[in-house]
Amino acid sequence: MSGPLVVLGDVLLDVDIVGAAGRLCPDAPVPVIEQAVERPRPGGAGLAALLAAADGREVTLVTALADDDPAHRLRAMLAPHLEVVAFHLNGGTPRKMRIRSGSQSVARLDVGEGEAVDGPVGPAVTEAVQNAGTVLVSDYGRGVTRHRVIRDLLAGLAGEVPVVWDPHPRGEPPVPGTRLVTPNEGEAHRLAAAEGSQEWEGAGTGLPAAAHSARFLAAAWDVEGVAVTLGANGALLSGRTGVPYLVPAEPVTGDACGAGDSFATRAAQVLADGGRLTEAVSAAVRHATEFVGAGGASALATRLARGDSPPAPSERTADAFEVAERVRRGGGTVVATGGCFDLLHAGHVRLLEQARRLGDCLVVCVNSDASVRRRKGPTRPVSTVADRVRVLEALSDVDAALVFDEDTPGPLLERLRPDVWVKGADYAGAPLPEAGTVRAYGGEVVLLPLLEGRSTTRLLSSAKGIGT
Known part of the structure; x- marks a missing residue:
């Protein structure tokens, strides 16, 4: 153009x-x-x-x-x-x-x-x-x-x-x-x-x-x-x-x-x-x-x-915040987790199922395509963020999904403020940059066990071997 x-x-x-x-108005049924x-x-x-x-x-x-x-x-x-x-x-x-x-x-x-x-x-x-x-x-x-x-x-x-x-x-x-x-x-x-x-x-x-x-x-x-x-x-x-x-x-x-x-x-x-x-x-x-x-x-x-600007497509995340606010008003617990979720596999599904049981709603924070590339290299993601979000939102355990473009979900968590932030056990003993953000507002971070042998990297390696 x-x-x-x-x-x-x-x-x-x-x-x-x-x-x-x-x-109703006293002088008319309105x-x-x-x-x-x-x-x-x-x-x-x-x-x-x-x-x-x-x-x-x-x-x-x-x-x-x-x-x-x-x-x-x-x-x-x-x-x-x-x-x-x-x-x-x-x-x-x-x-x-x-x-x-x-x-x-x-x-x-x-x-x-x-x-x-x-x-x-x-x-x-x-x-x-x-x-x-x-x-x-x-x-x-x-x-x-x-x-x-x-x-x-x-x-x-x-x-x-x-x-x-x-x-x-x-x-x-x-x-x-x-x-x-x-x-x-x-x-x-x-x-x-x-x-x-x-x-x-x-x-x-x-x-x-x-x-x-x-x-x-x-x-x-x-x-x-x-x-x-x-x-x-x-x-x-x-x-x-x-x-x-x-x-x-x-x-x-x-x-x-x-x-x-x-x-x-x-x-x-x-x-x-x-x-x-x-x-x-x-x-x-x-x-x-x-x-x-x-x-x-x-x-x-x-x-x-x-006085805000009109919402850009990546910012149109009102549904997730509304879900979290509705749960809070009812005295419930807001749970969130995050990751790339590129090529969704059984390990992801298990983690999401377990995370959802910890509270009354589960919000998934998803790395944008640019964020995935910075973390995983130029050949990733395999699926676009729109496709990854669509697959996640189709799961019964996921109440809403949000996309973030930063290297960590910290800025997004400051807005969402989940009561519980969930990550996989592969982070045990490793620094988790967003942990300080979550604990600063009174939330807690927990690690959940992984399903052994399941990973996107392994799936891609297997597929590459089959292709050759």
Whole structure:
């Protein structure tokens, strides 16, 4: 990607008003939300741009903003992380407010009917779009993609650089030559019906309907691919012809708000790096699943409220810390262990089983790929950290896994603060650098017996001998 990732579209101010509902209002059968706090965050194209910037990209957000308090708040939240280039929004900045009791939404209020209308956009906007290395269009039906100058600029770029278009039923169709369009299932059916007019006969429900809509839209819009997001079922990619490509999603629970933005953002990044459509959709499903599991847009709002940066992928470890905190609140014991876990074998499984019995949850701290290379040499690890974590989290004795990039897990343990830190008996009589960290906060270190004759090194040596 020679130029920055340009996110172009409508920005909203999203606000979660979060409290606890313990009683009903005396004058109406509605819950009273007490001790409410306000958690603002960028929404729409603003959220997509922020997520892309969190992954280390050079990002420019092109949008329309009014001169009002919500717009000023949006600029203040976005400016530390990316460049904002804006033209005039006619009317008030749109705000979407969710009233929530814990993790449950009680009501939503939409305020502000601002829209971008045709008119001058200024040289800064024109230059930003023309210099894009990749474009992500985040259309929320507020007029940015309907603006004639913007649409002409996009039409000139499509085919020259990857363009990913996240559509909206009230928005505009993507320009011909767009690389990938990412509607959700309901949007795909409504958009197909709108494009098909009298010719559209409907496609029923389920995967056949998604494939029918995607294929129809790819042809009607003259785009390379349409990926219909299916929520917990993943996403289905189809072009104008050929067999659709289905990417299932891993089961996850969490706040799904912002999952579509997360999906489109990661797809654009993969295409920016030269990836194929199938690679982009596969990566996007994984990324959106992780985003939901880590708390979704609500977790992002919490970090912004603390003044933190948006979470980078390696930092999205909220699940493990939440598991540990939940166990502590219940008076339980948090156990943790760590290592490379490259080529998981029976010795690893035995250690994890024994460690889990020492407490009420087990968190595994896993060396990153770079950390393994520093410890084991340039030919290791055999399995990437993503694969190692996935295998570990599939074990019933493992409640969560965390990745660390340092040579020792000491800095991570200072944050996690397990009651018990477990290592194998091969460390008996040897210095354990993190032991001081654990004991300093009141934790304890224990060694567990190993299963004789099992090691990754021995497995690799055996495999090499067989191969020769």
